[in-house]
Amino acid sequence: MSAPDIKISVFGKTDVGLVREHNEDCLVIADVSRDQRVADPKEALEIPVGAKGALFVVCDGMGGAAAGEVASQMAVDAISSALAASAPLPRDAFARLLRRAIEDANDRIYTQSRDNQSERGMGTTCTAVALVDDTLVVGQIGDSRCYVMRGERLAQVTKDQSLAWQLIEAGAMTVEEAKAFEHANIILQALGVQERVDVALSHVPLRRGDVVLVSSDGLHGPVSDEEILQILRDEKDVKKASDRLIARALEREGPDNITVVVARFEGAGLQEPTAADLVQFAAYDPGPDPAEPGRKHDTLEKVTVEVTIPKEVIGLTGREFARAKASHPAEARSLLTFIFLTLVAAAAGAIFLTYERNRAMEQEGRTPASESTPAPR
Numbered sequence: 001m002s003a004p005d006i007k008i009s010v011f012g013k014t015d016v017g018l019v020r021e022h023n024e025d026c027l028v029i030a031d032v033s034r035d036q037r038v039a040d041p042k043e044a045l046e047i048p049v050g051a052k053g054a055l056f057v058v059c060d061g062m063g064g065a066a067a068g069e070v071a072s073q074m075a076v077d078a079i080s081s082a083l084a085a086s087a088p089l090p091r092d093a094f095a096r097l098l099r100r101a102i103e104d105a106n107d108r109i110y111t112q113s114r115d116n117q118s119e120r121g122m123g124t125t126c127t128a129v130a131l132v133d134d135t136l137v138v139g140q141i142g143d144s145r146c147y148v149m150r151g152e153r154l155a156q157v158t159k160d161q162s163l164a165w166q167l168i169e170a171g172a173m174t175v176e177e178a179k180a181f182e183h184a185n186i187i188l189q190a191l192g193v194q195e196r197v198d199v200a201l202s203h204v205p206l207r208r209g210d211v212v213l214v215s216s217d218g219l220h221g222p223v224s225d226e227e228i229l230q231i232l233r234d235e236k237d238v239k240k241a242s243d244r245l246i247a248r249a250l251e252r253e254g255p256d257n258i259t260v261v262v263a264r265f266e267g268a269g270l271q272e273p274t275a276a277d278l279v280q281f282a283a284y285d286p287g288p289d290p291a292e293p294g295r296k297h298d299t300l301e302k303v304t305v306e307v308t309i310p311k312e313v314i315g316l317t318g319r320e321f322a323r324a325k326a327s328h329p330a331e332a333r334s335l336l337t338f339i340f341l342t343l344v345a346a347a348a349g350a351i352f353l354t355y356e357r358n359r360a361m362e363q364e365g366r367t368p369a370s371e372s373t374p375a376p377r
Contacts, residue, residue: 003033004134004269006049006206010056011041011239012261015246017218018254024061024068024124025216025259028076030054032130035084039076044239049269051088053131055080056261058144060216062190063113063122071109071124071192078105079128094132095286098139099199102126102191106141109192123190127158129214129261134270136204136212137284141197142187144259145220147228148204148279149211154229155279157204161189203284206265207273211238216259219245222252238262 016023030037033050047054059075061068082101089097105126113122125142136157138146143160159165163186164178178184189197211232220228227248235241242262249258 003049003051004267006131006134006265006267006269008047008049008054008131008263008265009044009238010047010054010261010263011044011242012038012056012058012259013242013246014040014216014257014259015218015250015254017257018250020257022069023257024063024072025218025257026057026059026061026069026072026076026124027214027259027261028055028057028080029261030056030080030084032080032083033088037080044237049131049267052083052086053094053133055083055131056129056212056214056263057126058214058216058259058261059124059126059191060142060144060218060257060259061122061124063119067113067119067122068124070112070119071122074109074112075102075105075124075126075191078108079126083130089132091132091135091137092286094130095137095139095201095203095284096289098128098130098137099201099286100289100291102128102139102141102199103197106191106194106197110195113192121193123193125187125216126191127214129212131206134206136206138202138204140200140202141189141191144214144216147213147215147225148206149213149229149232150207150209150273150277150279152233153279154225154232155281156225157202157279157281159200159202159281160187161200162187201284201286202282204279204282205277206270207277208266208270209273210265210270210279211241212261212263212265213245214261215245216257218254218256218258219249219260222255223248232262236264238264 010029012027012029014023014025014027028037028039029041029045031047031050032055033052038045057076057079059072061072063071079101082104083097086097109123113119125144126140127144127146128139129146130137138158140158141161143162145156145160146158148155148157164181164184166188167173168175168178173181191197213228213232223245228245231244231248232241235244242260245260246258
């Protein structure tokens, strides 16, 4: 495969924020063709894209003590190494490789967490953004995000795997209501927390001049999409844009670790954008993996649930959720509603059990499994 004529100007930065004692976020910027990886660039990097493309990964670790940092570092190392070790691949095969690399990262973190008491319960979100030919392929676990700015428009091209996002899509709350939602920090998947994960894949055909932002929720939690767009539109230099984004999150009290990667794409290998080139989330199914015949790769993003969740359900614990479901027999008669409520109740129940386990460990004088357990974050 020949390399497209694409040039990337990219910078990444992470900050502990103003509340956390240490930084559990991790990032990597990789020139995959040359197997060159940078986690803490001092200046903007210029990457001439080779046949194997480029990779940006942002992971938001969780687990208390140093375990969250371990999980996020393991994830970026495993994914970047897997892509670098492969030969150049067609897009579908590349997407399957990315999905498999994220699944393998989950296996490694899950095994290490299980086998090491001090790292028990650690996990991490993961948003891995890879360039293959002229297309971004995005693999996601959790609620770190990828945005694409084209012209005057900013679009989120990932979907948060979170309780709040599921309720928004189900019509139970608005985006504005979600910002004040008591359990907005509950995520439904994280690497290393469960034995198997379902990687959400999406893709974006790039155009010349596109700007890509990958961020942990330390940015997009306190900073609105409108503010992000304004900064990216005003600041053409990717390093200055990254600095300003983090500064804005710090102005909002920096409640979490903050990580951003900002990349600008240019070159004759990309088409000029037209009015018809709208950016939006687009799920990507690269087909079955020949290396794993018969294995299904269902993702949360492939399920559309068109139901109304009772307002009384919002803000409840796992046990209260079950009682609320029982008190709404009309909604329970809908199979889709029942499936959705069961999914969320299961997630909330896991949260409760994790909390009880950690509290018991504290009473016994042991280190809790997490300071910010994978759900809630």
